[in-house]
Amino acid sequence: MYDKLLLPHYFGGVEDVDLVSSWLNENYGAPTSALDVAEFGCGTGRMTEALAPFARNLVLADNSEVMVSAVARKFPDAQTFCGDTSDVTTSLLAAGRAQSFDLVTAFWSLTYPIGEFFEELTAAGVRSHPDQASARGRAHEFVSGLTRLVAPGGHLLAMLFDAESPEQQLVTRAWEKVAPFPDGDRSYTRDIVIHALRVAESQGAGRLTHTRRGGVAWAPSGHAAREWFFGVHFKHHPQLLADADLAATVAGFIERHTMPNGGVALPSGVHVIDFCVGAHPETSLPDGVLA
Numbered sequence: 001m002y003d004k005l006l007l008p009h010y011f012g013g014v015e016d017v018d019l020v021s022s023w024l025n026e027n028y029g030a031p032t033s034a035l036d037v038a039e040f041g042c043g044t045g046r047m048t049e050a051l052a053p054f055a056r057n058l059v060l061a062d063n064s065e066v067m068v069s070a071v072a073r074k075f076p077d078a079q080t081f082c083g084d085t086s087d088v089t090t091s092l093l094a095a096g097r098a099q100s101f102d103l104v105t106a107f108w109s110l111t112y113p114i115g116e117f118f119e120e121l122t123a124a125g126v127r128s129h130p131d132q133a134s135a136r137g138r139a140h141e142f143v144s145g146l147t148r149l150v151a152p153g154g155h156l157l158a159m160l161f162d163a164e165s166p167e168q169q170l171v172t173r174a175w176e177k178v179a180p181f182p183d184g185d186r187s188y189t190r191d192i193v194i195h196a197l198r199v200a201e202s203q204g205a206g207r208l209t210h211t212r213r214g215g216v217a218w219a220p221s222g223h224a225a226r227e228w229f230f231g232v233h234f235k236h237h238p239q240l241l242a243d244a245d246l247a248a249t250v251a252g253f254i255e256r257h258t259m260p261n262g263g264v265a266l267p268s269g270v271h272v273i274d275f276c277v278g279a280h281p282e283t284s285l286p287d288g289v290l291a
């Protein structure tokens with residue numbers, strides 16, 4: 001169902017999975033099956049397809065049993081974990097896996113474990129944790145735990161959605177009808193990742209490279225675009241499904257972005273976050289400068 005509903009995302013004509021392949025080629029050259037790789041929130045293994053040719057060992061984790069069983073079928077040699085990214089990170093660190101991965105990745109999936117420090121979904125609805133300051137501290141600690149999994153010279157690579165894009169602003173305004181977001185915006189999870197990695201960089205633990213790319217989610221029809229909003233973004237939430245104003249807003253948004261061939265180009269964006277672990281600033285100098 002995920003693979004069926006997911007719209008392809010293009011950034012400058014390049015699909016997100018091809019951005020990952022290019023990044024891998026730039027950093028490691030041709031695939032060599034030499035890296036120890038972890039992927040959190042791996043879903044059905046869409047991005048794993050790009051990572052696998054570079055991997056000697058693959059650790060794949062997701063908190064959905066359905067996703068984990070799908071990915072285990074596709075990558076039978078991988079070590080799989082079903083659990084929250086933060087819990088699996090803690091378990092791997094406790095199992096002596098600190099500094100043991102050349103590459104730790106999370107594509108379109110870090111927002112969820114970070115959000116769970118701040119709020120939880122209960123039978124009664126979304127409930128904010130009473131101590132938001134401690135939630136922030138634990139979220140920061142979680143991001144630094146991810147970096148501790150990475151071996152010197154290795155990378156933490158993440159893609160996060162752009163909460164400020166018009167599409168995501170519409171989604172944010174819809175979910176705010178169900179529950180407010182910490183700091184009033186869904187960009188707070190990205191801010192936490194960036195802040196934690198900047199602190200790590202300022203402590204000499206590595207080097208942060210952060211880029212934002214504008215792009216589109218491409219729906220082949222208006223129907224597919226509506227399914228994208230109500231199925232994927234709104235998760236068929238009864239309150240949102242019954243909201244006539246929201247239905248009209250989504251219909252207007254889709255109409256404005258419908259192309260002459262009937263497809264819908266939804267403006268979107270991705271933040272690509274690469275933290276290269278190693279003594280900064282020394283390892284950021286070109287070879288020979290310190291000779």
Ligand SMILES: C[S@@+](CC[C@H](N)C(=O)[O-])C[C@H]1O[C@@H](n2cnc3c(N)ncnc32)[C@H](O)[C@@H]1O
Pocket residue numbers: 040041042043044045046047061062063064067083084085086106107108109112113116
């Ligand atoms: C948008 S999908 C991205 C999947 C995949 N990375 C891709 O790019 O196709 C988000 C994934 O994160 C998983 N997920 C959601 N919350 C999670 C959590 N707290 N811990 C681990 N995985 C989580 C979902 O089950 C889903 O597979």
